[in-house]
Amino acid sequence: MEVASSQGLGRTSKRSTHQWTPTEDGVLIDYCIDLVNEGSWGRDNGTFKPGYLQQLEKWMKERIPNCNIRAIPHINSRMRLLNTQYREIAKMISHSASGFCWDDVKKCVTCDDDVWIGWVKSHPATTGLRNKPFPHFDQLAIIFGKDRATREGAESPVDVMENIETKEVAFAATGVASEAFIALNVDEDDNGDDDVSPAQATNSEGSTAAR
Template sequence: MASSSRLPKHNWTKEEEEGLIESLMELVNAGGLRSDNETFRLGYLNQLARMMAFKIPGSNVHASTIDSRIKLLKRMFHSIADMRGPTCSGFRWNDEQKCIVAEKEVFDNWVKSHPAAKGLLNKSFPHYDELSYVFGKDRATGGRVESSADVRSNDSAGYESFAADFAPNTDFQPMYRSRIEHVA
């Protein structure tokens, strides 16, 4: 049973979706609303709602509606990116139609282990390039993935050493006191 506090389902127009994609790209360009892991910080949905209201007067798109649409777009984008990735064979990208192309059997087998990809075969996804700019770095994929053996973050080559001019205070107070009671 639906809660009465929920907004009615929003049917996105092409203009609204294009405005959302454009606004997302502007947020990425502006900086300041992304965390170190390339995901958006709190408050970005309200900012997007304001941007959408400015771009498309009369559009009644709320932050929760935007959140729902972004989750859908992100899920579709990552599914397509996985199918286009170097470790996946049998899929092609039709740049003219902006869709994934594959034999039906290959696609159906893929969907068994990747249910988020359901319905994406031959389905146009015109904003793939823009969304790769927005979502492309929020998770490691393909050739950029490193195992713990590949990571060289502890390699000191190329770094100059420095002398610490202070002695660290290592005199810590105990966090708890042992209370052993002796029973006579």
């Protein structure tokens, strides 16, 4: 889900910065999934209802001892970053024909150097995302993806890649079949010009005799 625009970041100061740990990321994402599953925190337009940041702060304090993470600016800025990273990775995966692949073991996007250099030039927000592990990508798809109301229907990166490959194979097969059909029709047309039926031959001979 999108971060509600009403929850502003405010001014950035040294006190507002926070170095997130993998544990804190995992807890935050788990609780975001809880918000999605509860349904009462969601809206039809794909945003969480006001107050969700404070709810996440409360849950994280209960889960993590001595947690100093605040709703604003810490959780809000982290949600914005995770949203941006998810969307950029999803965009790359959807362009697998351009040379991008998803490593489901390392949970990261891979591609050749030339592909990456060209992509970053037109997508500067993706800088640093190649080969960077995103172990929570499937969960982020539930939070930020198209299907925000339920786990059902949310595609994993592997599903996306397989669907793209399936479509490419089907398209290629359709092209081959079309070429074969056209070639067959051409052969039949060529043969039709040379073949003469018995009735046509008889009529032709009769016309010659009459002359």
